[in-house]
Amino acid sequence: MKLSGLEGKRVLITGASSGIGAGMAKVLAEAGCRLVLHFNRNASGIEETLNTVQEMGAEAEVLQCDFAQLETVRSFFDEAWQTFEGLDALVNNAGIVTKSLALKDPEGVQFNETLAVNLQAPYLLSTAFAQCCIEAKQGGAIVNNSSIHAQATCEWFSAYAASKAGMDAMTKAQAVEWGPYGIRVNVLAPGVVPVERTQAILSQPAMEKKWTQNMPMGRYGTPEEMGYATAYLLSDEAAWMTGSVLTLDGGLIARGNYPRRD
Ligand SMILES: NC(=O)c1ccc[n+]([C@@H]2O[C@H](COP(=O)([O-])OP(=O)(O)OC[C@H]3O[C@@H](n4cnc5c(N)ncnc54)[C@H](OP(=O)(O)O)[C@@H]3O)[C@@H](O)[C@H]2O)c1
Secondary structure: OOOOOOOOOEEEEOOOOOHHHHHHHHHHHHOOOEEEEEEOOOHHHHHHHHHHHHHOOOOEEEEEOOOOOHHHHHHHHHHHHHHOOOOOEEEEOOOOOOOEOHHHOOOOHHHHHHHHHHHHHHHHHHHHHHHHHHHOOOOEEEEEEOOHHHOOOOOOEHHHHHHHHHHHHHHHHHHHHHHHHOEEEEEEEEOOOOOOOOHHHHOOHHHHHHHHOOOOOOOOOOHHHHHHHHHHHHOHHHOOOOOOEEEEOOOHHHHOOOOOOO
């Protein structure tokens, strides 16, 4: 069965210059979407994503914005909205994976930066998207990219986990507010997905074993798998799905922290 409603859909994907965002872009291009591809610093990465999706026959444009500069987010969104004279979907994927002991960040500098990029910018983008959809008298779909850290976390992650737990809660509240306007809001919770940033460390055999032995599926995820889930959430087949957290982690969270029984 082929997913419906994706052909020609105008989708803004943030953070499409590498990793999961680039994987999402490829899958959505294959499904026939028209893409506004966002990046911040990685100009060569976004060019690669752009070339790839264009070679696949997709119509795509590139826009830059630093989401740490929150005052620039609305004008960025307005430009993205105008690119194809409107948008049908927004994928809030861009994010920073910050790691610090809370005691090493007593002023909350990194905490605040993490919340700005991972939570406040998606809030501004989603709200701008909803406003524009309502004004245009059309529905829409939002996919937020959170993390399993919103559900269970560990040392060094108070900023990151807080930002992603906030994203999960925001998703539910916005799904409730915007359901009556035909705007659906869902959130992905990926587990461990090697990307350019983490490939070298995660592919070391000892590291790979440490992680994957706790994953019932016995392997890491891929950016394309996050893309397939995104495509589903944006499709007509997910028309009744809103306010949901879709966990994609090879079973890592389901397994919990029990001792292994071999
Ligand atoms: N990989 C995983 O295992 C995993 C697991 C759970 C959740 N996630 C989430 O997946 C999303 C994508 O991460 P990734 O793993 O694919 O890492 P990545 O390859 O480092 O991608 C991060 C993206 O976010 C953009 N970004 C970073 N800081 C930004 C800023 N200040 N303003 C605007 N854009 C910014 C980056 O843009 P530039 O590089 O162009 O600056 C890049 O496109 C993140 O939200 C992350 O929390 C990842």
